Amino acid sequence: MRQVIRVTECLIHRTFIPGRWKIRDMLLEYLWCGIFNDRFIGVVFYEGTLTGQRYLELLQDVITDFVENLPLHELRNVWFQHDGAPPHKISNVKQYLMETFQNQIIGYGGFVEWPPRSPDLTPLDFFLWGHIKG
Numbered sequence: 403m404r405q406v407i408r409v410t411e412c413l414i415h416r417t418f419i420p421g422r423w424k425i426r427d428m429l430l431e432y433l434w435c436g437i438f439n440d441r442f443i444g445v446v447f448y449e450g451t452l453t454g455q456r457y458l459e460l461l462q463d464v465i466t467d468f469v470e471n472l473p474l475h476e477l478r479n480v481w482f483q484h485d486g487a488p489p490h491k492i493s494n495v496k497q498y499l500m501e502t503f504q505n506q507i508i509g510y511g512g513f514v515e516w517p518p519r520s521p522d523l524t525p526l527d528f529f530l531w532g533h534i535k536g
Contacts, residue, residue: 443464443465457490458494
């Protein structure tokens, strides 16, 4: 059985109210999130543009820790999946992901190409962001 790590980014205006997110024009932040099966593997808030270098550093911080704690038999079945955002296409990012996931990459420029607007490519877009902003 293959397991997939799915990641995406989201732009939100946020004011934190315990137990609820409220959309406001106050603080402009971005949110990166990854999911694996039924759990989050990283939730990272950041301001400003997500460059290729910044994305690589984010992945190295979040993904490396996650991968190091996975049993080898589970890691062999993990596929990393992301969309075709410009920071995802940078050669250093692709190299890091190819090495970390042994070429088991789904998305633009990955080992397995996928349609850019496929609903199964971005489940976070179809569920999580609406839930958070709701």
